[in-house]
Amino acid sequence: MKQATDTLRVATRGRGLFEITAKVSPWVTASGIATGLLTLFMRHTSASLLIQENADPAVMRDLERFFARLVPDGDPLFEHRQEGPDDMPAHVRSALTQTHLCIPVMDGTLSLGTWQGIYLYEHRIAPSSREVVLHLIGD
Amino acid sequence: MKQATDTLRVATRGRGLFEITAKVSPWVTASGIATGLLTLFMRHTSASLLIQENADPAVMRDLERFFARLVPDGDPLFEHRQEGPDDMPAHVRSALTQTHLCIPVMDGTLSLGTWQGIYLYEHRIAPSSREVVLHLIGD
Amino acid sequence: MKQATDTLRVATRGRGLFEITAKVSPWVTASGIATGLLTLFMRHTSASLLIQENADPAVMRDLERFFARLVPDGDPLFEHRQEGPDDMPAHVRSALTQTHLCIPVMDGTLSLGTWQGIYLYEHRIAPSSREVVLHLIGD
Numbered sequence: 001m002k003q004a005t006d007t008l009r010v011a012t013r014g015r016g017l018f019e020i021t022a023k024v025s026p027w028v029t030a031s032g033i034a035t036g037l038l039t040l041f042m043r044h045t046s047a048s049l050l051i052q053e054n055a056d057p058a059v060m061r062d063l064e065r066f067f068a069r070l071v072p073d074g075d076p077l078f079e080h081r082q083e084g085p086d087d088m089p090a091h092v093r094s095a096l097t098q099t100h101l102c103i104p105v106m107d108g109t110l111s112l113g114t115w116q117g118i119y120l121y122e123h124r125i126a127p128s129s130r131e132v133v134l135h136l137i138g139d
Numbered sequence: 140m141k142q143a144t145d146t147l148r149v150a151t152r153g154r155g156l157f158e159i160t161a162k163v164s165p166w167v168t169a170s171g172i173a174t175g176l177l178t179l180f181m182r183h184t185s186a187s188l189l190i191q192e193n194a195d196p197a198v199m200r201d202l203e204r205f206f207a208r209l210v211p212d213g214d215p216l217f218e219h220r221q222e223g224p225d226d227m228p229a230h231v232r233s234a235l236t237q238t239h240l241c242i243p244v245m246d247g248t249l250s251l252g253t254w255q256g257i258y259l260y261e262h263r264i265a266p267s268s269r270e271v272v273l274h275l276i277g278d
Numbered sequence: 279m280k281q282a283t284d285t286l287r288v289a290t291r292g293r294g295l296f297e298i299t300a301k302v303s304p305w306v307t308a309s310g311i312a313t314g315l316l317t318l319f320m321r322h323t324s325a326s327l328l329i330q331e332n333a334d335p336a337v338m339r340d341l342e343r344f345f346a347r348l349v350p351d352g353d354p355l356f357e358h359r360q361e362g363p364d365d366m367p368a369h370v371r372s373a374l375t376q377t378h379l380c381i382p383v384m385d386g387t388l389s390l391g392t393w394q395g396i397y398l399y400e401h402r403i404a405p406s407s408r409e410v411v412l413h414l415i416g417d
Contacts (some may be wrong), residue, residue, distance in 0.1 A: 003314070005384055035144060052184050052234065056221070082334070133389045138142065192323040201369070243317055276415065
């Protein structure tokens with residue numbers, strides 16, 4: 001049994017979903033682990049992780065429309081607005097999605113379904129640099 | 140330290156919550172692992188996983204009522220509707236719930252609380268066949 | 279490779295977010311595991327787990343305001359109300375947040391970002407006693 005760890009740095013272009021599957025898969029392959037468990041951990045509270053359909057780009061636009069309506073920027077409900085009208089909404093969107101994901105590895109490959117991709121969801125309007133910790137255990 | 144993996148196939152009868160605890164628990168016991176970590180991973184983006192109260196069936200009906208109101212089928216907000224009015228709502232419901240669950244195993248048993256059950260949440264209206272990957276590591 | 283498990287008991291003072299990072303971190307250090315994966319598992323369906331910003335207490339108040347508006351107590355939509363108007367809302371809030379969290383451990387420390395804290399989110403109005411299972415695997 002062995003472990004591999006790394007930190008993935010992702011430059012986001014502002015709010016939206018960025019697919020990171022192609023950054024993660026080769027790292028899993030390179031580890032030489034055939035059977036195991038991959039964990040991705042987002043080291044921020046205004047960006048999050050999500051597994052979603054990666055076939056139709058409209059899914060990403062619709063997800064963003066849904067969250068924009070559910071958690072409106074500048075909502076007078078929110079007290080915490082030091083960093084602007086998208087500050088607290090970014091924290092709420094993160095609470096409603098995932099800070100971490102675990103994906104089993106089988107035959108040296110992520111056991112994602114045919115249409116599944118791994119996404120980083122940037123919730124701030126401004127571009128940002130995000131860190132995702134990768135941890136893999138198995139043999 | 141050892142690992143066990145499997146794929147659980149669940150036939151859903153359309154939208155709603157299906158308890159799968161009784162399919163998962165015996166598999167954990169059969170693995171012979173006394174202390175470890177179980178991961179369940181849903182290989183789809185229009186069905187998800189959830190741990191919920193399994194005592195009163197009204198909890199499941201109320202959860203479904205809540206999600207039906209929060210993410211209405213046929214919402215004109217959504218562009219992605221190839222597979223019908225429940226297509227994009229199924230993706231949004233999945234984003235708001237879980238694609239994976241991890242449950243520690245202690246004394247050869249899932250460490251679920253007294254009232255907790257593991258549920259597959261089918262978000263499409265039509266019956267479907269779903270795959271859940273099981274991964275267990277421990278000794 | 280080794281494992282450590284424990285059960286953390288947290289007395290909540292009613293609805294709200296309680297930071298538990300300071301209860302979890304020393305336990306990880308004491309395990310002597312330098313590289314590994316920590317899992318926290320909530321053994322209840324009316325309280326949940328969350329990683330959030332721990333710098334400004336207003337974030338916690340805003341999160342609670344958001345969930346109170348999204349899932350109102352006493353909503354006539356809900357059938358399950360044996361334990362009062364906050365009973366079913368507590369289950370829905372749990373479904374929208376996390377029953378478990380996984381956090382990689384590197385250099386003997388949780389790989390949390392600078393502003394991240396681990397929170398127990400009590401969704402019932404009355405104070406309660408909650409159990410969180412801790413599982414750590416690594417070497």
